[in-house]
Amino acid sequence: MTEHCLPDYRVLPPDVAERMAQIRQRECVMEIDHVGKVFAQKRNKTVALEDIEFGVHRREFVCVVGPSGCGKSTLIRILAGLEDATTGRILVDGKPVNGPGPDRGMVFQKYTLFPWLDVCRNVMFGIEMGGTDRVEARRQAMQWLQLVGLEQFATSFPHQLSGGMQQRVAIARALAARPRVLLMDESFSALDAQTRLKMQNYLMEIWRKIDITIVFITHDLDEAIYLADRILVLKPRPGRVEEVIEVPLSRPRRAAQMASDEFLATKAHLEALIRSFGDTTEETNEGGEDFDIPLLTLVTDKAE
Amino acid sequence: MQGFSASWRLYGRTDRTARGVFGVLxxxxxxLAWSAVSYLPFVWHPQVLITDPGGEDYLESxxxxxxxxxxxxxxxxxxKNLPVPQGVATNPVYLPSPGEVLTAFGRAFTSSAPTGAEHSIxxxxxxxxxxxxxGFVISSLIGVPLGVLCGALPAVARLVEPSVDFxxxxxxxxxxALAVAILGIYDAPKIAIIVIGTLFQQILVIANTxxxxxxxxxxxxxTLGAKGLKLLFRVVIPGILPDLYRDxxxxxxxxxxxLIVAELIGTSSGITWFITQQARYQHFDNVYAAMVLIGIVGLGTxxxxxxxxxxxxTWKRESDG
Known part of the structure; x- marks a missing residue:
């Protein structure tokens, strides 16, 4: 398959177009209002993010992609309140937020379960922080564990679970605190390929069943296209919104769609976009084609 | 047998039996080395214990x-054709045999104190x-909370750590001398010395942990909504507890x-006083027995x-791998 016979990624199939129109009509759960971030070290200032302006609609799945160093992790940390924006503000349900809070749950790249609590107590943590008593918290936690399919591991400790299971518990723990938005910072990038695909399907299943809006940071373009309604592409140095792509794939998504023309067209476009950033940066040799690897063997093509 | 050869390889993997055997050895x-030096006269025995002075005036048995x-x-x-002095090869007085130390050790638990306070081990x-x-309880009551606060609250760290470092x-x-002047000559200044010796290290070590x-x-x-005291008591303290315990x-x-310093100030007391006193009388078997007791109690604790x-x-050991 060559590139010229791929469809235009901007042409949405009718069902997707209808869905996007519906989403656009919903209210914005989270608004990123002209957010900028400058890291100041002694004399040189690094502009990590510049004038990011974006609204996430209710029950929407947004992925943020961009080359390394484009500030996507900084952005999600600002959204979570773990980092302060230099300029602009974040609004959740129209109200500006200050610092981290239970209205924005977060699933990190590292496994951040509390190692001294069993799985059930981990999920209970956010519920109890909200002031719910222990008995009720336990009941709710078991329901959330059921949702991620881990209720039989309620009394296990995090170190006894695989990476994928730990991330599922982390998702349940974040959701149990009843956030408005679930922020995910490369949550699946530490997992192996098969587990990652399973987790992506799990996540979409969970997302379908409950009222949650997801902002998902990833550097994996396949993951972004597979999961997202809209993809926010960030440009590096300074971090800026380059393009917002509406993904032309119908839901529910299946792994088979990764071979569809729409998928490939979107991916081709994203790849071209990200490659075009690469040329303007100083790190051109990173990922460039002209590696100069010295020949350290006398193997002839007979032996290979 | 594989465990034994592996034990001599750099970063080798030992097995249970090898570890057990090495532990006993x-x-x-x-x-064994001590016994050999004590009971085999040809190993060392640089001195002679006089049993019969013979004709020499200045000798005594x-x-x-x-x-x-x-x-x-x-x-x-x-x-001079006088009676010849008799004697047996022996080790210096400061090296009693394992048997003598063992007897002294046993005597410490069986016999009652002959005279005065602290006459027995x-x-x-x-x-x-x-x-x-x-000393340790008082130091910990101050040092542990203060250390945790220094580690978790930058303001407390800035206020406290410079003077602690001093x-x-x-x-x-x-x-x-100061402790004695303020607290008298009995146990109070001794406890104070232990507190002073431990507390400042404790604050810094625990703050670091x-x-x-x-x-x-x-x-x-x-992001789950924890802050303030809830964050401190539900996350910070359980999270550092294993390391705090190790500290x-x-x-x-x-x-x-x-302890050594503490027991020598004011009125001498305790095991240090016992050891110095017994050494003065050249009762080295008692000295060694006291040292063995300290070692056993320390190691046992x-x-x-x-x-x-x-x-x-359990979670800490398993999650660290």
Whole structure:
């Protein structure tokens, strides 16, 4: 398959177009209002993010992609309140937020379960922080564990679970605190390929069943296209919104769609976009084609 | 057998039997060496214990002298045709045999104190343990909370740590005279010395442990709505507890080293006083018995605390791999 016979990624199939129109009509759960971030070290200032302006609609799945160093992790940390924006503000349900809070749950790249609590107590943590008593918290936690399919591991400790299971518990723990938005910072990038695909399907299943809006940071373009309604592409140095792509794939998504023309067209476009950033940066040799690897063997093509 | 050969390889993997055998040897080999030096006259025995002074005036039975001096005395007596002094090869008085130490050790637990306070090992040692206990408890009551706060609250760290760093470098013995002047001559200044010796290290060590808590856990709990005291008591303290416990174990050892200083100020007391006193009388078997007792109690406490840690903090051991 060559590139010229791929469809235009901007042409949405009718069902997707209808869905996007519906989403656009919903209210914005989270608004990123002209957010900028400058890291100041002694004399040189690094502009990590510049004038990011974006609204996430209710029950929407947004992925943020961009080359390394484009500030996507900084952005999600600002959204979570773990980092302060230099300029602009974040609004959740129209109200500006200050610092981290239970209205924005977060699933990190590292496994951040509390190692001294069993799985059930981990999920209970956010519920109890909200002031719910222990008995009720336990009941709710078991329901959330059921949702991620881990209720039989309620009394296990995090170190006894695989990476994928730990991330599922982390998702349940974040959701149990009843956030408005679930922020995910490369949550699946530490997992192996098969587990990652399973987790992506799990996540979409969970997302379908409950009222949650997801902002998902990833550097994996396949993951972004597979999961997202809209993809926010960030440009590096300074971090800026380059393009917002509406993904032309119908839901529910299946792994088979990764071979569809729409998928490939979107991916081709994203790849071209990200490659075009690469040329303007100083790190051109990173990922460039002209590696100069010295020949350290006398193997002839007979032996290979 | 594979375990034994692997034990001699760098980073080799040992097995249970090899570890057990090495563990027994670790105790047995030094004991064997000591026994060999004590019971095999040809190994060392540089002196002679006089059993019969013979014709030499300045000799007395029970006296120890160097072998060379003894043979000179024997030679002199022979030439003068006087009775020849008799003696057996022996080690210097400061190296009693394992048997003698064992007897002294047994005597410590069986015989009652002959005279005065702290005349027996057990009484002296009991007093020492009391000093250590109170010193360490008081130090921990101040040091642990303050250390955790220094680690978790930048303001407290900035306020407290400079002065702690200053006092840390002042040697605890320097406070001896001051402690006696303020607190009198009995147990109070001794406990104070242990507190001074431990507390400042404790604050800094525990502050550092608190700072080393995985920051991702703090961030995660913040996004779940934890802050203030809830964050401190539900995340920080349970998270650092295994390391805090390990710090306390190390610091308890530290407290023991200050015991020597503590017991020599004011009225001498406890095991240190017992040891110096017995050494003065050249009762080296008692000295060694006291040292063995300190070693056994110290090692025993640490092993019990270690086993307890394994039971209490299973999650830590397993998640660290």
């Amino acid at each position: 670790a105790v047995l080999l030094p004991l 029970g006296m120890r002298m160097n072998r060379a001096d003894f043979s000179r005395a024997v030679g002199e007596m022979r030439t 057990t009484q002296a040692f009991g007093h020492s343990i009391q000093i250590i206990f109170w 006092f840390r470098y002042l040697p605890a013995p320097a406070f001896g 608190t700072r080393k808590l995985d920051f991702a856990l703090i961030e995660a709990s913040r 306390q174990r190390i610091l308890l050892g530290w407290a023991w080293t200050y 640490d092993m019990v605390l270690g086993l307890l840690a394994r039971r209490l903090f």
